[in-house]
Amino acid sequence: MVRKLKGIAAAPGVAIAPIVQFHSTLDQIPTFKLRPDLFEAEKHRLSDSIAAVTEGLLGLQRELAGTIAHQDARIFDAQLAIVHDPTFRKDVEAEIDNGVNLEAAFQRVIARYESVFAGMENPAMRERAADLRDIGRQLVEASMTKERKKYTADGRDYVFAADEFLPSDAGILDRSHLRGIVTAHGGKYSHGAILSRSLGIPAVVGIEGIMDAPTGTEVIVDGDAGVVILDPSDEELQHYRRLQNEQRAVEKRLAEIRLQPSVTLDGVQVDLLANAESVHDMADFEAEEVAGIGLFRTEFAFMERRQFPTEDEQVAMYRQAMERAGGKPVTFRTLDVGGDKPLGYFRMPEERNPVLGWRGIRLCLDWPDILYTQMRAVLRAGALGHARILLPMVTGRSEVVRCREVLDQLIEDLRSTGVDHDSDIELGVMVEVPVMVPVLPDVLPLVDFLSIGTNDLVQYMLAVDRDNQRVAKMYDPFHPGILRTLKQIVDHATAAGKRVSVCGEIAGDHWFTPILVGLGIRELSMAPVFLRRVKLMLRSFTEVECRNLAERAAGMSSTRAVRQLVEEEIQVRWSRFLGATEGSET
Numbered sequence: 001m002v003r004k005l006k007g008i009a010a011a012p013g014v015a016i017a018p019i020v021q022f023h024s025t026l027d028q029i030p031t032f033k034l035r036p037d038l039f040e041a042e043k044h045r046l047s048d049s050i051a052a053v054t055e056g057l058l059g060l061q062r063e064l065a066g067t068i069a070h071q072d073a074r075i076f077d078a079q080l081a082i083v084h085d086p087t088f089r090k091d092v093e094a095e096i097d098n099g100v101n102l103e104a105a106f107q108r109v110i111a112r113y114e115s116v117f118a119g120m121e122n123p124a125m126r127e128r129a130a131d132l133r134d135i136g137r138q139l140v141e142a143s144m145t146k147e148r149k150k151y152t153a154d155g156r157d158y159v160f161a162a163d164e165f166l167p168s169d170a171g172i173l174d175r176s177h178l179r180g181i182v183t184a185h186g187g188k189y190s191h192g193a194i195l196s197r198s199l200g201i202p203a204v205v206g207i208e209g210i211m212d213a214p215t216g217t218e219v220i221v222d223g224d225a226g227v228v229i230l231d232p233s234d235e236e237l238q239h240y241r242r243l244q245n246e247q248r249a250v251e252k253r254l255a256e257i258r259l260q261p262s263v264t265l266d267g268v269q270v271d272l273l274a275n276a277e278s279v280h281d282m283a284d285f286e287a288e289e290v291a292g293i294g295l296f297r298t299e300f301a302f303m304e305r306r307q308f309p310t311e312d313e314q315v316a317m318y319r320q321a322m323e324r325a326g327g328k329p330v331t332f333r334t335l336d337v338g339g340d341k342p343l344g345y346f347r348m349p350e351e352r353n354p355v356l357g358w359r360g361i362r363l364c365l366d367w368p369d370i371l372y373t374q375m376r377a378v379l380r381a382g383a384l385g386h387a388r389i390l391l392p393m394v395t396g397r398s399e400v401v402r403c404r405e406v407l408d409q410l411i412e413d414l415r416s417t418g419v420d421h422d423s424d425i426e427l428g429v430m431v432e433v434p435v436m437v438p439v440l441p442d443v444l445p446l447v448d449f450l451s452i453g454t455n456d457l458v459q460y461m462l463a464v465d466r467d468n469q470r471v472a473k474m475y476d477p478f479h480p481g482i483l484r485t486l487k488q489i490v491d492h493a494t495a496a497g498k499r500v501s502v503c504g505e506i507a508g509d510h511w512f513t514p515i516l517v518g519l520g521i522r523e524l525s526m527a528p529v530f531l532r533r534v535k536l537m538l539r540s541f542t543e544v545e546c547r548n549l550a551e552r553a554a555g556m557s558s559t560r561a562v563r564q565l566v567e568e569e570i571q572v573r574w575s576r577f578l579g580a581t582e583g584s585e586t
Contacts, residue, residue, distance in 0.1 A: 004514055007182070009226035010193035013202035014243050015180025016232075017157040021215045022169070031104040034096065042096045046089070049102070052142040053083055053135070060171040074169050075131075075191045082135050088113075090138050101250065102143045112138035118326050130190050150386055153177035165192035165203070175199065180221035182228050184196035197529075204228050248466040254279060254532040259288055262535045265500045268543040270517055271526040272535060273331075275503060279317060282324040288528045289532075290330035294525020295390070295503040296321055297449070298374065299337050311373045311380075318381030331388040331428070331451070331525075332378045335370055336360045360393025365402060376410050382422025390451055394429045403427070404446050432456040432504075437488055444496040451525070452489060454504025458482055477506045483554040490520040501525055510537040510574075511566055517543065518550025540574060 034042060061076040082088060088109065095105035110132050142419070152174050159180040167176040169192070177377055181196050186205035196203035202223030213219070213230055220229040229236055262272045273294030276282050278301060301317055302309065309317070321330050330519060337359065364371040391403055398520050407427055414421040429436070429443060432453030435444070440450075454477060459465065461482060464475040484500075493500040501523035506512045508526030510533045517538065518526065524534060541549075549569055556562045 005228045007207035010205045011196035011203035013223045015202045015221040017159045017179040019217045020158045021161040023549045034099045050143040053138045106139045129224040163532045264543045266542040271523045274528045279320045287326045293330040296332045314377035322384040329386040333390040337394040379421040382520045383420040388426040390428045392430045440492040450500040452502045454506045478555045479559045513537040514541045514546040515550045559576035
């Protein structure tokens with residue numbers, strides 16, 4: 001068997017432990033013809049199964065409440081919504097009325113639903129099929145009055161291996177000895193992967209052949225590189241144990257620098273901000289650690305509702321965000337639905353490639369009532385502090401002109417009617433469509449700041465779908481062309497005297513921090529979990545060193561050369577810094 005298996009990096013970190021294979025206990029589902037006189041009794045069993053699964057999901061949600069982030073606990077809300085969907089129940093009852101027993105009815109309905117999701121072009125929507133499989137498994141187990149036994153590791157560390165990691169699996173595992181997760185299927189944004197990251201468990205998914213590795217096989221799980229090594233050599237074990245020791249040293253230092261300033265060794269300030277999907281997210285970090293909210297994704301509040309929120313409802317939500325920010329700036333991105341973020345109550349057209357379709361500011365300008373209401377709500381909430389409005393998916397000056405006109409008119413209307421609002425609110429645009437770069441000189445006079453959305457920018461520039469397993473390895477923000485483009489954006493903004501930030505994933509990638517600082521970026525916005533690691537890297541270099549490093553990286557001729565430079569100059573320096581710090585303390 002191949003010793004080194006490549007998959008998708010789902011949750012960072014390194015794990016070394018024997019593998020334990022987990023298989024479904026429901027390979028054989030009873031199927032038989034029901035007599036008509038048993039139909040009603042079978043429907044009573046349906047109600048009992050739904051009640052049992054509901055109780056189990058709520059219990060698991062409570063059990064994990066203090067362990068995982070609030071937004072990740074909402075995964076179980078999504079599963080509960082499926083269980084209690086009237087259409088789902090009606091479809092199962094229809095199967096029963098056709099003489100199908102309950103277990104087989106569950107299986108048939110779930111299979112139909114799953115095939116719909118599995119056939120969708122959008123990767124994020126395809127991964128929702130896993131939730132359906134998980135619900136189906138739980139319902140069948142409940143109907144068979146079969147309890148899933150909790151796995152006890154008997155005091156031994158282990159790596160969970162299965163076809164996929166489903167949310168309910170978190171309830172049967174001995175998490176105190178769970179060191180890693182490896183699966184044959186799944187994606188980086190599946191609910192299982194999200195839970196892995198929230199639990200802090202290194203995970204690699206989408207590994208073909210992992211189910212052939214027998215229980216007891218020693219493995220290394222590299223959740224950063226997306227690699228699993230079976231029966232590792234002594235040299236490989238030594239290398240990865242060194243990485244684990246380094247991780248422990250990092251964790252120790254992270255606690256020490258929690259409230260220290262985010263500055264380079266020579267005192268250059270770099271503001272570190274947090275990304276948030278909801279007001280609840282803002283409870284998961286300390287306001288003292290951040291310079292503000294660099295990206296508040298407002299669409300998630302829209303996605304949780306059954307209809308568009310009113311202006312007053314939006315004002316209440318945005319005011320809560322302003323209050324929790326404690327007077328620091330909050331950047332509200334206008335509604336960015338479409339693509340992988342549909343609204344259940346807003347019918348959108350079928351699109352061959354929705355990521356490049358009717359989404360972001362395009363949708364809002366076609367439905368101006370959405371934009372007017374949201375901007376007015378942010379203006380009113382902004383009276384409590386410092387608010388910013390950020391426009392997504394912008395491609396040129398004309399879109400910004402229309403949005404600026406709307407904003408100016410709303411400010412005038414609020415002023416004339418005496419409604420409290422933020423008259424000094426800032427307007428910014430996301431740079432995520434490549435064509436924006438050459439037209440920035442036309443756009444910058446109309447805005448107050450730029451925010452670089454590197455996730456989409458890199459994807460579009462490299463023509464790589466980062467969720468496509470066949471080409472995902474080609475998605476690499478260390479490409480020299482990407483670095484040169486980032487430098488162009490910074491140069492345009494600097495010439496116009498405008499602030500520029502990065503809010504994509506590379507903002508939270510500490511290996512990228514010195515390069516971004518060297519390119520001239522002075523504001524980074526990221527998921528809160530990455531804040532301290534980025535700060536520690538920032539405090540390990542001088543600004544001059546960062547600038548020299550960025551110039552060398554951008555001048556490289558290949559991605560591989562940039563990666564090698566990072567490994568030689570940043571990773572080695574990082575390790576020396578940690579070692580020196582530890583030595584000075586002991």
